[in-house]
Amino acid sequence: MGKQLRRYRREWKLMVFALVILTGLGIFFWQSNKAKADTPGNWGMSDAKESNVNSKIAGRVVELCVQEGDYVEKGQVLARIDTDSLEPQQRQSQAALAAQYAQLRQVMISSAGTAGQLEAALQAAEAKKVQADSARKLAAKDASRYQQLLTANAVSAQTYDTYKTQLEQADALCRAAESEVESARAALLNNQANQAAQEAAQKQADALQGQLDSVEVNLGETEIRAPYAGIITQKYVEEGDLISTSVPLYAIQDPRDNWVDFKIKETELNKFHVGDSVALLGRDNKTRITGTVESIRRKADFAVQKATSERGDTDVMAFNVKVRLNDDTVWPGMRFRLAE
Structure with missing residues (x-):
């Protein structure tokens, strides 16, 4: 009797564990499919000005003054190179x-x-x-x-x-x-x-x-300074590393210099003009930002629709429309769609 009870308990635990795993996988795939199911419309991805900060001289890094995520001012010392030589x-x-x-x-x-x-x-x-x-x-x-x-x-x-x-x-x-x-x-x-x-x-x-x-x-170049005010997004070296002028020390991003790139069908390009004010909506359908069309690339990127027998033998090409935001709430990689 005791052996059967222990066996029953062990089987019950295995069933509960399997059920938890299946439930978790189901929730994961449901959320993934939901995330992929964007609201129909013209979607674009945000980007921002980001630069690598290099040393103008080769040497050994003796001090790193900032870390990833720090906000720095223009001209602020980010790192120091040894002066022994x-x-x-x-x-x-x-x-x-x-x-x-x-x-x-x-x-x-x-x-x-x-x-x-x-x-x-x-x-x-x-x-x-x-x-x-x-x-x-x-x-x-x-x-x-x-x-x-x-x-x-x-x-x-x-x-x-x-x-x-x-x-x-x-x-x-x-x-x-x-x-x-x-x-x-x-x-x-x-x-x-x-x-x-x-x-x-x-x-x-x-x-x-x-x-x-x-x-x-x-x-004077042994002190590496920020080229502009921004956020340190990545640190590439550690103190004591020997670097050359081609090795970046940090990546810095300007949170007030950002934009969204949209791939617009050639059949809809006539709706956009440089200088137009456009409204953007975030993935949550709540975040609303106003931007300005900064440029329209005069060279196609790719075909958003391939030719079919129904449409004839002509592809529908996409052109990049750059919408300037300069909003510090926008992070690179965020997706936005053009509001109706």
Whole structure:
């Protein structure tokens, strides 16, 4: 008797368990079929502006400041990348730039202070040479005239020797003036070479400044900031991960930048115009939102109805109609239909 009672109880429990399972499956399939049985009409799915947030530099993630679901403001720090490799580069660039500026100052001191003096010295030497050339021409003329007089025995040899000596002295003065001009020109050319060295040193300093600026920009990029205000919808990395610039850290969504895409038959496109105000109803038939037709794609997406023998041999194509909402109660993936 006891064995039969235990057997009966065990069979009864199995029957109850099977009944619960069948009831649950029935409710699940009923709800699924009910969810699929949308009210007839033009249905569309909502979407929103969403972006991946990447780092502009490679490195190790040392801090994640927000989590999925957090609302962030534009410019808010989302994460930080390590600066261990960048800070030594910054110090090295600063030291190299300081050394280059020291060299530039030395070149400037050696060239800028004497440029005017050398140009003035060259002008003076050239003026002196002009005077020496004029004096030589006069001495040469006098020596030639007295030589003719000496030949005619009109003057003494001593008188001629005096003018000949003056010509020789004038020649010597001309050679000295020419040498002085050449020296002044050489000094000025050398100084101009110093100025060229100064320009080269300045260009090198500019290049080093560019390197330092690049390092400092990268240091600024170690703080990853939100590109706009929104909600963090996904986190892709963990603290300690080594990332490249192609690896996103977060996905951020703007809850005030959303829309619904409808696939409208080509036979109904004439009912829609850009700028039209349209009413949308949610799946619960209670949520009512007003939107504006933002765009109508001028390229068909697919055939919503294939050709049949009853309709002839022409497919009915669908075109995307984008209705702008910008309503923070609308989440991507929600479905809406156009209200009559």
